[in-house]
Amino acid sequence: MSYDLVVRGGLVVTSERAGVADVAVSGGRIAALGTGLTGAVERDARGLYVIPGAVDGHVHFDDPTFPPYATRTADSFATGTRAAAFGGVTTVIDFAQPAVGRSLIDGLEQRLADAAGEAVIDYGLHLNLRDPDPDRLAEVADEFERGVCSFKLYMAYEGYRLPDAAIFRVMQAVGSRGGLTVVHAENDDVIGELTRRLDTEGKSGPAWLAAACPPAAEAEAVHRAIVLAGLAGTRLLVFHLSCREAAHEVARAKRTGRAVAAEVTSHGLVLEQSLLDADGLHAESLAVRPPIRDAEQRAALWDAVAAGTIDVVESDHCPRVPRDKTHPAGVSGVEARVALVHTFGVRTGLIDLCRWVDACCTRPAALFGLDHKGRLRPGSDADIVLFDPRKRVTLSPDTLHSPLPFSSYEGIEVCGFPVTTISRGEVIVDDGAFVGAPGRGRFVERGI
Ligand SMILES: [Zn+2]
Secondary structure (H helix, E strand, O other): OEEEEEEEEEEEEOOOOEEEEEEEEEOOEEEEEEOOOEEEEEEEOOOOEEEEOEEEOOEOOOOOOOOOOOOOOOOOHHHHHHHHHHOOEEEEEEEEOOOOOOOHHHHHHHHHHHHOOOOOOEEEEEEEOOOOOHHHHOOHHHHHHOOOOEEEEEOOOOOOEOOHHHHHHHHHHHHOOOOEEEEEOOOHHHHHHHHHHHHHOOOOOHHHHHHHOOHHHHHHHHHHHHHHHHHHOOEEEEOOOOOHHHHHHHHHHHHOOOOEEEEEEHHHHHOOHHHHHOOOHHHHHOOOOOOOOOHHHHHHHHHHHHHOOOOEEEOOEOOOOOOOOOOOOOOOOOOOHHHHHHHHHHOOOOOOHHHHHHHHHHHHHHHOOOOOOOOOOOOOEOOEEEEEEEEEEEOOOOOOOOOOOOOOOOOOEEEEEEEEEEEOOEEEEEOOEEOOOOOOOOEOOOOO
């Protein structure tokens, strides 16, 4: 039997095991794993890791409406998905963000139009619901029909945050259909109050962000989200968990069998809080919420990843050019994430290869209902990445593929980087060159 493509002799790493094998592809799907497989096209992967294409369930491409400003993110679906492909990512999930007063389906249509003909890898959409109007709730079922089964709610940011009663109602509507509720969990009232007090003392800017956002203010909101999700009967995902205190809340919920999951960002795991003390563009760009924290907190986050308390590592890719202190921050990590977790997690011994693949590929796919993604098993989409564990890259605008003039991870050296990316059986990145067709990416309707 000859296959369309065989990736030969690499160390195949899945969420469960690692071993040398061939991976065969036919018709855009994984056809077989084994030894001595032959294909019309063969790729020598000896010395490389062969992993499932990574899934990044938290990106903001061409994002028009981040609170409270109106500057779009620097990446379009075209440039963002291309950078993702270089970083070993074959599926992303972005957001439809219908404005308050607008129909949810209109909002979805508009985002689908933004991505159509642009994306070079497959993509899904979460629905960011920020309008508590009962008419919007009535549209939740229509979103499920269209393959959108995850709803993002903000507990922070004026103009975005919903009161608990509205959160509870949306959670019930989502939960009754088996969907996933995703939250940005911070106690916004406390953080607002602390920010104002610091301001009056002349303490403003990135250096004071951590003081304005104490871990307990995050943990309280995480706890509240877990309670509300339990009352409403929905699966819950907490985005960008940033501290030990919040991880404790998730761990406790998991111990009692609750359907609660947590995400940590690659910048939350890797970037040091003291970077915020510097003046200038770089610090401004890193002033995200919840904030990047100190080494002790980052060690606790890695422990939580290793223990499975934190399920997935994603990028929250949100490339912006801050022009002054009043412009929003955003870290761009869609390309570097898989390499960063390998360098700072696997090579340091904090997690093993299988957990790396699990956190970056397999568990996000399972969490978000991407049935054919994130696994190297017969029948799955042939999304495959060849990863060279010895390739050293110093992260900078010269080595990454974002249109931003600076890198969030400027000067950090990673050891190990994707060299070939295959999406549904097509090689789209080959040895540092993009060779995919523009606009080839497809919208993935997700199930529950
Ligand atoms: Zn985000």
